[in-house]
Amino acid sequence: MTKRILLNCDMGESFGAWRMGDDEHAMPLVDQANLACGFHAADPLTMQRTVALAVRHGVSIGAHPSYPDLAGFGRRHLACSPEEVEALVLYQLGALEAFCRAAGSQLAYVKPHGALYNDLVRDDALFDAVLRACAGFRAGLPLMVLALADNTRERRLAESVGVPLLFEAFADRAYLSDGQLAPRRLAGAVHHEPQRILEQALAIARGEPFADLDGQPLRLEADSLCVHGDNPESLAVLRRLRAMLDAA
Template identity: 55%
Template sequence: MRKQQITLNCDMGESYGPWKMGDDEKIMPLIDMANIACGFHASDPKTMADTIQLAIQHNVKIGAHPSYPDIVGFGRRSLAMSSDEITYSVIYQVGALKAMCESFHSELSYIKPHGALYNDMIKDLTIFEAVVDAVSCFNLPLMMLSMPNIQTLLDIADRYEVPILFEAFADRAYLSDGSLAPRTVAGAILDDQDVIIEQIKKIVAGGNIRTLDGQSLTIEADTICVHGDNPQALRILRATRDALGGQR
């Protein structure tokens, strides 16, 4: 087993007006890091403020969760945007959440893109650099998927002096290249608690997990994510916390 502590992060504050997503009040006490939506795929100023206060109450680190401007598609659709448009969009969103945090005498700790933007930046160097350019404005770490063969991405981050937090996923299946299996593929979203716990234990131990396409993959991560919009999120988080020895 590893010596360093593995943290738990979760996508939070994804409600919008009267429309509710997730069970933030019950989930927040179980996590270490809250990825708070910034209004472009979900959330609104009141939801952002409420979620920040909830994180402060439970001593949870706050991260910005920016996305493509796609509230209708929940940020899960790739948009044709120029590098500048992506950079300024991320700065705009993170800046809003940062200001909201400061209004409650708190601070941002990291930035984690959401949905299609998250997936696209790993596959496209131009998009990755646009995101890193934005992140560098805030002197914060960028959270991204832990996967093999990403030295080129790390070189870009180093050039902008942006530190990286590597994450793995408790409730998602992987492909052999280290990417997440698309949500449209059967079996991409894990809901069997035993399967999830086994995957978590292997990730924490630095061992190999089984990919959806039948290969073996080694993942090393600083933090493990459970999606807040997963209907089983609360149950999965409790089981995950137990699997990590109850650390918090």
């Protein structure tokens, strides 16, 4: 392993009486927490409590903005213009930053959620809109994007506005040959077997190839590894992976 890879997890996704995830147990195991900002999940009290939890455990706080899609959990594409996307991302960053400031912290990075995250891979105008929101919010605020087989495009667009990039890979998602995530509608798009999740995570962390959805070798260069912590099996994987990375 040539560099230490960070672990991140999507958190703060409860809403009102609806509970999502096991943030209390996952938070101590990660380096970065991607916190919902109210558009796909979370309410003000959830945001406040999850920020406090991250601060208590010394975890870096990232904003997890999405399309305005509470009913669809942010997983549906919405036909928003680039101007709308820039504004809605800025709106969500400002909301989460308010809770960060009150807790004596600040946003460390931005990771778009769901359909917005996926749309950035294909749409230069939307990618540029999110970059502008990051740059406008605070100079040097990094944007976390999908690590692909080739990220030349993403680097070029980000350099044009001076936004640092963090490249992310997923331990529990299947990949297409170009490094894009396999759509959830496809069989096998989400890994559920703990051993397979762990093996893929360790391969990514070590810079080694792993099997894509078709069984072909794929290698990704990532700064951060996402492991979801919303069920007991993934939490067990997260604990094992944390111990292995700390021992490396």
